[in-house]
Amino acid sequence: MSDVLTLRPLLDADLPALPDLLNQAFASHDETQWYAPELLASAWQWEWQAARLSLAAEVNGQLVGATLVALRRALHQGEPLLLAHVGPVAVSAQAQGQGLGTQMLAAVEAAARAAGADLLTLGTEERFPAHRLYRRLGYRVVERSRTAIALLDGRRAAQALGKPWLGGLLALLESRGKPDAQVQFHDGADALPELRAQTPPRANALVELPLGPRPPMAQFPGFVAQCQDAALGLLTWPVIARPAGREVTMRVVQVLWSSGAGPALAKATVAALARAREEGAASAFALAGSARRVPGLLLPGGPRVLRMAKGISAAGERQLAAMQAWDEWAPGP
Numbered sequence: 001m002s003d004v005l006t007l008r009p010l011l012d013a014d015l016p017a018l019p020d021l022l023n024q025a026f027a028s029h030d031e032t033q034w035y036a037p038e039l040l041a042s043a044w045q046w047e048w049q050a051a052r053l054s055l056a057a058e059v060n061g062q063l064v065g066a067t068l069v070a071l072r073r074a075l076h077q078g079e080p081l082l083l084a085h086v087g088p089v090a091v092s093a094q095a096q097g098q099g100l101g102t103q104m105l106a107a108v109e110a111a112a113r114a115a116g117a118d119l120l121t122l123g124t125e126e127r128f129p130a131h132r133l134y135r136r137l138g139y140r141v142v143e144r145s146r147t148a149i150a151l152l153d154g155r156r157a158a159q160a161l162g163k164p165w166l167g168g169l170l171a172l173l174e175s176r177g178k179p180d181a182q183v184q185f186h187d188g189a190d191a192l193p194e195l196r197a198q199t200p201p202r203a204n205a206l207v208e209l210p211l212g213p214r215p216p217m218a219q220f221p222g223f224v225a226q227c228q229d230a231a232l233g234l235l236t237w238p239v240i241a242r243p244a245g246r247e248v249t250m251r252v253v254q255v256l257w258s259s260g261a262g263p264a265l266a267k268a269t270v271a272a273l274a275r276a277r278e279e280g281a282a283s284a285f286a287l288a289g290s291a292r293r294v295p296g297l298l299l300p301g302g303p304r305v306l307r308m309a310k311g312i313s314a315a316g317e318r319q320l321a322a323m324q325a326w327d328e329w330a331p332g333p
Helices: 010-024 036-051 102-115 129-134 155-161 162-171 262-278 315-321
Strands: 004-007 032-035 055-059 062-076 079-091 119-126 141-144 148-151 184-185 205-208 222-227 230-241 248-259 283-287 304-311 324-327
Touching: 004 102, 004 155, 010 036, 010 062, 010 079, 032 222, 036 062, 055 102, 055 129, 062 102, 079 102, 102 119, 102 129, 119 315, 141 324, 155 162, 155 230, 155 248, 155 283, 184 262, 222 262, 222 283, 230 262, 248 262, 304 315
Parallel strands: 079 119, 205 324, 248 283
Antiparallel strands: 004 055, 032 230, 055 062, 062 079, 062 205, 119 304, 141 304, 148 283, 184 222, 222 230, 230 248
């Protein structure tokens, strides 16, 4: 009997199987995010579930692929746009190389058009071959940048790289500092939305409008460090690095946003990185839009990140033609 492929909406009932599928799909990467159940459940509640655009792929009733899609609202040159943000796109090892990713993306595009979306957007890393597929499907790069990094635990980072002998040297590059008495901490990376809303976008950038508060993740919380009228929000990510065939679990923190400037922001940053180190994070990182505003995230060498987009309405195509790099408000896992 020949295999039967079925594409269908992703359902609540698929959530228990999703972490294993995603982790297996990306297991060949040198370093991959660990898609923990709490993380996926949080993201599902936050935006994927409401969009009703995420897809599951089954072969003979077995889940072999998934494409997660969120709907987000944005402004570009004053014009409101509806974005269908795609990712992750995962295909199990046994189903890779058979065009399943292409089929899922085509189905997602059709569903996004029907939902009234103007743009398809996604993020990927230049070192992974998936971006070549996206280019073939009509996505174009609107931002190419390298993540900025602050080392918090050089020895742990050296283990993750598979080069423990580098530990002493990397330890010399660690971000150092102690919390200042003026800095206050707030639970949740999305706390203090009134300060976050003050962050100015870059000129002619696509501005994604903030989502509601992120549902809590039991094991991987975030926090906001505030000093006077400056603040920054950090979110903890679990990561598995795979040097020389081994697995090294570690935590990293992402600087999602910042507001304010000058000494107040510097104090908030020092305190935030110190707290992240105390909580066991090996490093902190930020994408270009956040990194340019935050002091202390100075080391180059993070993965080169690509933001890609495809216009699927007249307004989307028109604005995409004039678009410059944007700061993403709400990265999914």
